[in-house]
Amino acid sequence: MHTLKHRYLPAAAAQHRDTLHLLQLSRLFSTTLDLCSLLRFLEPQYLAELEMDTLIDPQLKSKFFALPAELRVAIYAYSVPDQLHIFLREDGFFRFLRCMQRGKDDDPDCESQRSNDKEIWKDPSSDPVCGRRLRSSWGPHWRCEEYAMQMQEADEARHATTMVTLFHVCKRIFFEVAETIADVTTFHVNDLDTLRNLVSLPSELESGRSSTSILFGFILPNLKELNISLRLDLDTYKAFDNTGDSGGSESSLSSAWTGLLLANKHSSQLRRLWIWLDHTDPCSWSVVNERAVLSPFAALANDLNLEVSIDLPKLHPKWESPHRHFTEESPRLPLAIHRRHRQRYHGIERSDGSICVEYKADFPELHQLVDWDEAVPMTMEEVEEAERRSWRDGVDPTEIFYNGSATCTLSLI
Numbered sequence: 154m155h156t157l158k159h160r161y162l163p164a165a166a167a168q169h170r171d172t173l174h175l176l177q178l179s180r181l182f183s184t185t186l187d188l189c190s191l192l193r194f195l196e197p198q199y200l201a202e203l204e205m206d207t208l209i210d211p212q213l214k215s216k217f218f219a220l221p222a223e224l225r226v227a228i229y230a231y232s233v234p235d236q237l238h239i240f241l242r243e244d245g246f247f248r249f250l251r252c253m254q255r256g257k258d259d260d261p262d263c264e265s266q267r268s269n270d271k272e273i274w275k276d277p278s279s280d281p282v283c284g285r286r287l288r289s290s291w292g293p294h295w296r297c298e299e300y301a302m303q304m305q306e307a308d309e310a311r312h313a314t315t316m317v318t319l320f321h322v323c324k325r326i327f328f329e330v331a332e333t334i335a336d337v338t339t340f341h342v343n344d345l346d347t348l349r350n351l352v353s354l355p356s357e358l359e360s361g362r363s364s365t366s367i368l369f370g371f372i373l374p375n376l377k378e379l380n381i382s383l384r385l386d387l388d389t390y391k392a393f394d395n396t397g398d399s400g401g402s403e404s405s406l407s408s409a410w411t412g413l414l415l416a417n418k419h420s421s422q423l424r425r426l427w428i429w430l431d432h433t434d435p436c437s438w439s440v441v442n443e444r445a446v447l448s449p450f451a452a453l454a455n456d457l458n459l460e461v462s463i464d465l466p467k468l469h470p471k472w473e474s475p476h477r478h479f480t481e482e483s484p485r486l487p488l489a490i491h492r493r494h495r496q497r498y499h500g501i502e503r504s505d506g507s508i509c510v511e512y513k514a515d516f517p518e519l520h521q522l523v524d525w526d527e528a529v530p531m532t533m534e535e536v537e538e539a540e541r542r543s544w545r546d547g548v549d550p551t552e553i554f555y556n557g558s559a560t561c562t563l564s565l566i
Contacts, residue, residue, distance in 0.1 A: 209324045218325065229333040232319060237338045238297055241347040250301050252294070252341060259293035261494040261520075266295065284500035284508035291343035292384040292431055298343065328371065335375035335422070342381050345389070345405055352412030375422045381413075382429040390432060393445035410449045417453070426453070429464040435499040435513040438465070439472035443479055447486055454487035461488045466495035467537075469516040470544035494520070516540065518551050 212218045217225070236252030258265050268282035289295035319330045342348045351373065389406050417423055428450075432441060443465065453461050463486070468478050475483030479490055495515040500508050514520060517537045524530065531539075543550035 209328070212323060212325055225329060226333055229319070229330050230337050233330065233334050233338055235338060236341065237334070238294070238301070238341045238343065239347060239351065240301055240342075240344065241350055247347075247350075248301070248304070250297060250304065253296045253300050254294050255296065258296055259493075261497050263287060263496055263498040266498075278507060278509045280510060281508045283498075284510045287496065287498055287500035287510065288433065288502075288508070290384050290433070292382045292429060294341065294343050294382055297341075331371045332375070335372045336377060338376070339378040339380055339425075340376055342379070343383070345383060345385065345409055348381065348383070349405065349409045349412065352409065352416045373416075377422060378425040378427075379423060380427040380429070384431045384433055387432050387434050387436075387440070390441045390446060394442055406446070407449075414449060414452065417456075417459070423459055426459060426461045427464065428462070431466060431495065435501070435511060437469040437472055437515050438467075438495055439469040439478065439515075442477045444477055444486075447479075451487055462491060463488055464491045464493060467492045467516045470541045471549075519554055522554070 220228075234251040236254075238250040238252055240248055240250065242248050255265065263283070266283045266286040267280060269280055271279035286295045286299065289298050291298035320327050342351060383406075385406065392405075393407065417426075430446070431438065434440075447463060450461065450463070453459060468480065473480055479486055494517075497512060497514040497520075499511050499513060501511045502508055517533070517540045519536055519540060520533065522531050522536050523533050540550045543553065
């Protein structure tokens with residue numbers, strides 16, 4: 154449970170002497186009724202549509218607004234998600250979506266993406282649903298993308314949420330809920346189009362009059378935590394290798410980075426920024442020029458109020474280069490970089506349009522040696538170090554393994 158959801162509750166309740174209001178508050182947390190229905194009951198006038206160009210009515214007769222502000226914030230916090238996706242719909246409008254990610258959705262062995270028990274390594278076409286999930290541009294949030302697609306195909310009313318309904322109670326609640334969302338919710342952006350449009354919104358929304366434009370115009374400059382997860386095609390990353398040329402133009406990702414940095418410069422509220430990157434090809438992550446892609450973020454190290462974390466796949470020893478990657482021997486980016494095991498199964502589209510599943514591990518390639526031989530147990534760290542040593546000696550460790558050499562041979566390299 155988010156700390157803000159009960160941070161003010163005990164102290165505020167102790168100071169609040171109105172028994173009737175406390176009774177109403179206790180019912181609010183214990184009732185099975187929809188929160189919005191109760192708010193409408195407490196609110197003397199429920200407005201189906203907000204007139205955003207009029208002054209805010211303080212609603213002095215409302216029993217709900219007689220509660221201390223701390224209690225109202227605690228109530229709102231129970232009604233808004235801790236994790237929220239923003240994505241751009243096909244009609245050009247933004248949409249909120251509660252994060253649906255589960256604990257092992259980012260496991261490199263991709264077990265969660267499976268939709269049946271068939272052996273996909275024997276029949277790569279046996280699970281097209283799995284193949285589609287493996288191709289998700291939302292990366293570890295493939296489950297959220299799947300649900301977002303269902304939302305776009307279904308009737309809007311079926312997916313109406315308490316949070317969205319709250320915005321239509323009255324204008325004062327609209328702004329109080331928006332402030333709560335900016336304070337307690339982690340926002341996720343998972344595609345490049347959404348990111349580019351979001352970072353350009355503040356200037357475009359200055360003259361906006363709709364409730365949507367005012368909502369985004371208020372939340373975006375005040376949000377505290379942003380999580381960007383992008384799984385892009387290789388050409389998008391390769392464009393960074395050409396930006397230094399005289400004929401090179403700014404890539405779509407580069408323009409998004411520029412907009413993000415400018416937006417952060419004009420907003421001092423952001424406290425945590427998490428960036429997760431990968432590409433869509435089965436080949437190694439190490440073909441990407443990390444330094445070119447991430448160098449614009451070095452300036453964020455000067456912002457002492459902002460915590461930045463970057464999540465990248467592990468580098469393959471065969472391809473890593475101190476000139477293109479952040480290695481132990483090369484100058485480091487002055488930001489926290491976390492390395493993970495990249496997904497080992499990939500969704501491949503065939504010429505006939507069908508989707509099949511292909512296995513191709515990045516690093517370590519011999520991850521299966523962990524617990525392979527009980528007589529010579531190896532940890533993942535030991536497997537990784539053995540592979541690194543082998544590549545430093547100019548020997549492909551997979552040849553040692555697949556040519557029938559004993560596991561201990563690799564471990565002693």
